[in-house]
Amino acid sequence: MDKVIIADNLSLAYSDDETIINKVKFSIDSGSFVFITGASGSGKSTLLKSLYGALNPQEGSLVVGGVELRGVSNSKLNFLRKHIGIVFQDYKLVKEWTIEKNIMLPLLINGYEKGVTNNQVDSLLKHVRLKHQAGKYPQELSGGEQQRVAMARALSHNPILILADEPTGNLDDYSAELIWNLLVGANEQLKTTVMVVTHHIPENIKVDYKHYHIEFGRINEVN
Template sequence: MSSVIKAENIVLAYKSHEPIIRNTTFDIKSNEFVFITGKSGSGKSTVIKSMYGALKPSFGDLTVCGVKMKNVSSGKLKFLRKHLGVVFQDYKLINEWSVEQNVMLPLMIGGFSPQVCKVQAQKLLKHVDMIDKMRSFPMELSGGEQQRVAMARALAHNPVVILADEPTGNLDDYSSEIIWDLLKSAKKHLGTTIVAVTHKIPQTIATDYKQYFLDNGKMHEVI
């Protein structure tokens, strides 16, 4: 399998502060389901941020979908982000937009016609069981429902990789299970690579995954 995300001796730091991640190497292959775990403040979210280009490595090489992230230009970053799906603990939905419009966002950015965007958004909302609430606004939904909308948005443009930063951090067990099932289904049926940061691996995932544990600024593969 080909590498989708590859890091070689990367150092991640916020401006002039002490590095959070030090000389870390990892290789995430296509269609893998990868968990990044670790204690609070160990730098899990920092690693995810570097993958979607919100933080550039100070040293080392990080390649995401063939794009070198160290000195990535804003044009290349835009291009890369069109092929990534992102899910956050705080959902990051646009509150002034309806559920349907939120799901349409990556498709609109991709340049699809409004009609195609609508059809695809409705298909995905059906998939995440939110079609009845497509005219609602995010503030009118529960946390679990908002995260399902965020999942539909992340899947809308059929991304190569889904980066999920604590996707179930704010959810109850039932809602969490739905989110993990959706991620599993994306891997299985769409061949999407999933990178999820979590402090607790769900039991429903079974054994078909790879796990990295972050400790003391270094990422170790758990075998």
């Protein structure tokens, strides 16, 4: 099976004297669903940041979607980011854009045609049950609704990999369930690789998943 992420002897740090992830080795199969758990400050989010190139590896090698991220050039990083979808705990929506335009962002960056873009956005708005809010601005929506917009944006361009950082951390049950269903749906129907960083794996999640736990800078698969 193809590997979408390959980490070899990977170390991550924000400064030279404080290594957060220490010489870890792991790989993620394409089309798998993966949970990364760990205590607060264990390095879960740091690992996720390195996967979308916001943090350069201090040591070792990290290959995502065939792109080596250690010392990666801007053009290669942009190429990779065009093919991944990211969901953040704080949503990261553009405040001065309507939710429709926010969802459209990856499609515009990837140069999709206007007709395709409009159809895709329309379909996603229905999926996240926000069709009636299309023209609103993010700050006019609740936290749960904003996260649904962020989820729709992450799915809009059919990415090969979805990275989600505590996607249901502050959400109501309804929005949380919708987010999990969308993630599972993308994984099962589109064979998108999904990696979720979370404190707790939902008990009722209906998907075969792999579970990695981060502790003391090391990453271990949990059986």
